Amino acid sequence: MKPKDLKTAFSWEQREPLIRDRVFHVPNFYQEHGRYPLLSFEDPQVFGNENPVCIEYCSGNGDWIVERAKQFSHLNWIAVEIRFDRVRKIWSKIKNEKISNLFIICGDAKTFSDHYLPAHCIEEIYINFPDPWPKRKHAKKRLMHPCFVESMARILKFGKKAVFVTDDLTYMHEAVNSFYKNSQYTPSFPQPGFINEVKDYGSSWFETLWRKEGRTLYYTQFSRSPSG
Ligand SMILES: C[S@@+](CC[C@H](N)C(=O)[O-])C[C@H]1O[C@@H](n2cnc3c(N)ncnc32)[C@H](O)[C@@H]1O
Known part of the structure; x- marks a missing residue:
């Protein structure tokens, strides 16, 4: 799989929260987040198990979290990245290396956390080198x-x-x-x-x-x- 094999999930007009092939697409400039159910980690489209879940915000091309997911395979891992071109890179690593305990959020860190995660559901949070906007x-x-x-x-x-x-x-x-x-x-x-x-x-x-x-x-x- 190459990064470009991951296609855009929806057109701008039809954008809505959508899980497809290990990526949860959370649209930007969208007002209906509250209408959608919280993410269920046990859902087979997500992890399909009850293992503890760790999250990395601003994952970029996913180098750090892919290695973590491989090293700590008894844990589930979520990569949150707003840019689709970078999400594609993480996605191709998941596919090529057959990593079953890593799931990707294509969307904004705060929007995802506020609208799609239940309270007190996350084991560890990592934020590695977010843009400093100096x-x-x-x-x-x-x-x-x-x-x-x-x-x-x-x-x-x-x-x-x-x-x-x-x-x-x-x-x-x-x-x-x-x-x-x-x-x-x-x-x-x-x-x-x-x-x-x-x-x-x-x-x-x-x-x-x-x-x-x-x-x-x-x-x-x-x-x-x-x-x-
Ligand atoms: C400086 S890069 C760091 C990437 C990676 N963590 C690393 O250390 O190589 C910051 C990343 O955060 C992403 N990002 C910026 N704002 C974000 C947001 N609000 N939600 C999710 N990702 C975001 C950017 O697209 C970029 O890929």
Whole structure:
């Protein structure tokens, strides 16, 4: 299978949430999300089993999550990526490597989480190198906004973790502050709330690139507090 073998699921006029061939298409610029049922992981079109589910937002070409899914095959994995050209790349890896525990969401991270996931259904959350949008005028486009941190608190199981990785120190400080201000989380690392190395974390396309360029990387981790 080549990435181009995955065809667009619907025309712009006919767009609606749709699962097809291991991809859940969640349309943008769409107002009817509330009309559709929550995703059922036991559905044979999704995972067809009750194994714990981990999610990676902003998966890009899927390098990190494909390796994770292969290494931790007792877990289910969801890749969330907004760009169809990148979803295609993840999809072709799933097909060619026959990976049955990885499912793809083609859509926006927050829309998917808010409208299609039940509360406290996710075992682990990872956000690897989301676009930092460094210019002040673009700041509102950053994913690690307090609203998204709140969304993640709704879907995470109690006591389970959310991990965020970036090469952008300003973005890291901002994200850590969003977690600190949300009483539903407990930090895993002492002040300043992040570290520079995590053993056996795995490699994404951007992680490899930034390491080659000698950039410093920043990792933070917060656990969902047991109640609230
Ligand atoms: C800098 S790339 C990082 C890709 C990958 N995680 C890596 O480390 O190589 C950021 C990715 O996030 C995706 N993205 C940006 N905003 C998103 C959103 N709101 N929901 C889902 N994906 C998003 C982009 O399309 C892009 O593929």
